[in-house]
Amino acid sequence: MSRLDDIPSSPGKFKMEKSTYLNRLRFQSPLTKFAFFSFFLLCFISVLFLRSPPSVYTQSDPSRRSLRTYSYSGPAFEKKLRNSAKIRTSSSNGITVLVTGAAGFVGTHVSAALKRRGDGVVGLDNFNDYYDPSLKRARQALLEQSGIFIVEGDINDVELLRKLFKIVSFTHVMHLAAQAGVRYAMENPSSYVHSNIAGFVNLLEVCKSVNPQPSIVWASSSSVYGLNTKVPFSEKDKTDQPASLYAATKKAGEEIAHTYNHIYGLSLTGLRFFTVYGPWGRPDMAYFFFTKDILKGKSISIFESANHGTVARDFTYIDDIVKGCLAALDTSEKSTGSGGKKKGPAQLRVFNLGNTSPVPVSDLVRILEKHLKVKAKKKMIKMPRNGDVPYTHANISLARSELGYKPTTDLQTGLKKFVRWYLSYYSGGKKSAAR
Numbered sequence: 001m002s003r004l005d006d007i008p009s010s011p012g013k014f015k016m017e018k019s020t021y022l023n024r025l026r027f028q029s030p031l032t033k034f035a036f037f038s039f040f041l042l043c044f045i046s047v048l049f050l051r052s053p054p055s056v057y058t059q060s061d062p063s064r065r066s067l068r069t070y071s072y073s074g075p076a077f078e079k080k081l082r083n084s085a086k087i088r089t090s091s092s093n094g095i096t097v098l099v100t101g102a103a104g105f106v107g108t109h110v111s112a113a114l115k116r117r118g119d120g121v122v123g124l125d126n127f128n129d130y131y132d133p134s135l136k137r138a139r140q141a142l143l144e145q146s147g148i149f150i151v152e153g154d155i156n157d158v159e160l161l162r163k164l165f166k167i168v169s170f171t172h173v174m175h176l177a178a179q180a181g182v183r184y185a186m187e188n189p190s191s192y193v194h195s196n197i198a199g200f201v202n203l204l205e206v207c208k209s210v211n212p213q214p215s216i217v218w219a220s221s222s223s224v225y226g227l228n229t230k231v232p233f234s235e236k237d238k239t240d241q242p243a244s245l246y247a248a249t250k251k252a253g254e255e256i257a258h259t260y261n262h263i264y265g266l267s268l269t270g271l272r273f274f275t276v277y278g279p280w281g282r283p284d285m286a287y288f289f290f291t292k293d294i295l296k297g298k299s300i301s302i303f304e305s306a307n308h309g310t311v312a313r314d315f316t317y318i319d320d321i322v323k324g325c326l327a328a329l330d331t332s333e334k335s336t337g338s339g340g341k342k343k344g345p346a347q348l349r350v351f352n353l354g355n356t357s358p359v360p361v362s363d364l365v366r367i368l369e370k371h372l373k374v375k376a377k378k379k380m381i382k383m384p385r386n387g388d389v390p391y392t393h394a395n396i397s398l399a400r401s402e403l404g405y406k407p408t409t410d411l412q413t414g415l416k417k418f419v420r421w422y423l424s425y426y427s428g429g430k431k432s433a434a435r
C-alpha cells in the first residue's frame, strides 16, 4: 500500500482545511524560493517512482531476489503465451498446463514430457538464486527449443497469476514451485513460508476463483513422514512429527489443500516425492555436490545416525517421477466449483512417489566413485540436527493401483545417467558447478 492510500477515501470522514499557512508564506529571497520549489519537485518525482506501473514485476523476496524486472504485458507477451499453451492438433485429448517452477529440476522434465506428447504448456518461474541461476537459465533455453515459454514471475504475484489465467484457460496446474532443501530451512526460514505456504495459498486463491477452475497436482514431500519409524511409509500413516521447517511447510500444504478442496471444490493431488535425482538435477542435493567435491578432490561428509547407524534414502530417478506426475494429471478429475463456490465434492488425493528400495548414503558414494573413476575423500560424521531424518522408504501400492506408477530405474543406472550428463554439462571448465 502506498502512503497516499493512508488518506481515508470516503467523503466526509476527512476534510481538507483550507490552509492559511501557504497564504502567509512569504519567500525572503530568490534562493529560498528556489529551494522551496526544488523540494516539492523532488517529492513529486519520488511519489511517481514509488507508484511504478503495474505491468512491471519486481520479485518480492528481498532475501533472494534477482535484480531483474520483468515486463509481462503487451501483444508480444500474449502471443508467446498462447503459442506455448497450444495443444498439438494431432493430440486428441490434450490438456493445457501451467507448470510453476518450470525452470526447476522436476519442472523442466515434466514440462518437456508434456510438450512431447502434445499438451499445451506454459511455465512460471522466479529464477531465484537459491542455487546457481545459470543452471535454471540453461534449462529454460532447453524448454524454449521445444516451444515452451517460461514467464518470469513469482507465485506470490496474484495479479500476474490472474493475468495468465485470463489469457489462457488452463485445464491443469502442475505446481512445482517451492523452496526446496531440508537443511537450508535453518538458514532462511522465511523463504519456506514465502514460497511453500504464502505462495501456495495465492495460487489456490486464484485457481478457486477462475472459471473453469483447473485441476491441481502439486509437489509435497517424503519429508512429511518426519520422525516416523514404521517403514515403509504409507499414505495411511500419521504425519505429525516433521523434523524440519521444510517438512512442516509441506505438511501445511497438504492441510491447506484439504481446505481448498473442502470449501471451493478444487481437485487437488499431492505427490510425496522421495529424494529425486538425475540429469539437470539440483546442486544443493547430496548426490550432486558429492560429485562436484569428489572431482575436485575435496572431502565429503557422510552422515551416520546414532551408534554409527546407516542413513539411507529411497532415491528415485527423475524419469520415474515424471511418469508419476503425468499419470496424476491424467487421472485427476475436474474441479467442481464455479464463481468461487463449491458445487459438489471434488477429488482430493495424496500419493507416495518413491523407488521402494532405500540405499545407504555410503553406497551412493561408492556408486559415484565407480562412475567417476575417482576415489572420494570420505569423512563419516554424526548426522547434525539440522532437519535430516535417518531413513526413508516408500510404500507405493496406492500410486501403483491408482496411477499405474511403477519405477524402473535403480540407483546404479540412474547415477550413471546423471554422471554422464554432469561431465558433459560442466566439461572443459566452461561452466563451474555452483551450489
Ligand SMILES: O=C(O)[C@H]1O[C@H](OP(=O)(O)OP(=O)(O)OC[C@H]2O[C@@H](n3ccc(=O)[nH]c3=O)[C@H](O)[C@@H]2O)[C@H](O)[C@@H](O)[C@@H]1O
Pocket (backbone or CB within 6 Å): 180, 181, 182, 220, 221, 222, 223, 224, 273, 274, 275, 276, 284, 285, 286, 287, 301, 302, 303, 311, 312, 313, 361, 383, 388, 389, 390
Ligand atoms: O525426499 C524428499 O522429500 C526430499 O529429498 C531431498 O532431501 P534429502 O533426502 O535430504 O536429500 P539430500 O539433501 O540430497 O540428502 C541425501 C542424503 O544424504 C545425506 N547427506 C547430506 C549431506 C551431506 O553432507 N552428507 C550426507 O550424508 C542426507 O542425510 C540424506 O540422507 C530434497 O532436498 C528435498 O527437497 C526433498 O523434498
